[in-house]
Amino acid sequence: MTGRPAVRWIVTDLDGTLVGRDLRIPAANVAALRRFADAGGEVVIATGRTEESALPYHRELGLATPAILYNGARVVDLATGDVLYRRCLASASWAKLTLLLDDLPEGVHVVAFSDGRGHVRDEGAALRDYAGRDGIALARVASWGELPSDGITKVMLVCADAALMDPAERAVAATVPGVTLVRSEATYLEVLPEGATKGAALRELAAARGVPLAEIAAIGDNPNDIDMIRVAGTGVAVGDGHPDVRAAADLVVAACADGAVADLVGRLLP
Template identity: 70%
Template sequence: MSTTGVRTVDWIVTDLDGTLVRRDREIVEPSLAALRRFMDAGGTVIVATGRSETAALPYYEALGLTTPAILYNGARVVDLSTGTVLYRRCLGVAAWAQLTMLFGSLPEGVWPVAFSGGRAHTLHDSQALRDYAHRDGMTLTRIGAWGDLLLDDIVKVMLICDDPGLMDPTEEQLAANVEGVTLVRSESTYLEALPPGATKGAALRELAASRNVALADIAAIGDNPNDLDMIQAAGLGAAVGDGAETVRAAADLVVGPCADGAVADLVARVLP
């Protein structure tokens, strides 16, 4: 291995949960140290996550970042140090109306969460919802009706399932009845309805172009299907070793499991 210490990419774009962050919500220490080494060498680190501003901020601060963050699986790019929104997409009014009409007929054990105004809203309470809120370190705001939310400010809808077996029928139902959304699986029990064309990859392309950074000079790493477009957009796409099979099959390289320092493995490849 080369010992030159010369970076081979300018940016590393990393997913959070299951990639940089363990199931206990802690950043994997070797990966944190490696990213700091990459930044000390002049590299830029970008966080790309399905999380909201509030849920992503602790990790952004722990990394000491001042860069834009790709949030809501690509529906927004936000400077978390100032709260400035740099890139924004919302669900269309018609799509939101179709979703709300469908919520009542979803399979039992599927719980909708709508993101608007920087908050996560739900009509319900369930163990799956409580687990989701705990995992993301966020508060779910209970509302009386979906009509309480502004029609033109729905960033995304999460469908939290009690069991992975509910994902296929739920996705089939949405695909057949709702137009103008991008459907993506971010966990084995999380299905997301995003604005059309909103992906981490689309947001990365937009952000890189705005900063005059070539995609060939970017490495990206993730573990779940919502990361696919991002790792395919980057010049070097890496998959976490214990991530989804579809992501591992599409990646340029497969690194170690999250808890063993997947991101540190990637840094070792691009900063020998």
């Protein structure tokens, strides 16, 4: 095949998009992305996961591109560990949040990320499941004051039950100014720096690399992907993704388990 594809970048979410419920990349997606790369395209991962969590998938695909992590709060060169773009919670926002964290409803567990690592004050099945699913280690701290007030990348509220999401979000929204709240999964509420989204990070990365947004296709399945989908020239929704994502997209492809990303590549390449 000769010539570069009209879409130069495919920017893909991981969970529920590129990666299935078994936490593996379907073989069809791997083969399709290799075909896209052979045609001259590049693949960028955009995820809520951390460096540690995203790295195995980045390596499996043989990528050399930076990754958008923490739902847009960081862009990292995973080959070197260099942080290319970052946002942190404002110190005042973190201070107000720490006053609230220990008073959240029972069953809402907290993970605060700083310097590429997750920190917790308690333990429980929900946190163990979260850490196991993402393949990360969680460090125990005696108090939130041990963490740098100006170095908090994001705070994850892991709910033992989806019914806890609404009261947790209301509590944070009413108490903590200057943050972005994102529901990345049915039981995950993320407290991010103000303005931190996958779309904002994609704009920064594309500008730095000289890639026009019109030449980017972005694919996702959850509401935290909508901003990224709208920023890209071609916004793509997974077929079994959230209805709001499908409504925002220019194109709806196959379900995750049926090779959503492979379907997208098949539509982009002759």
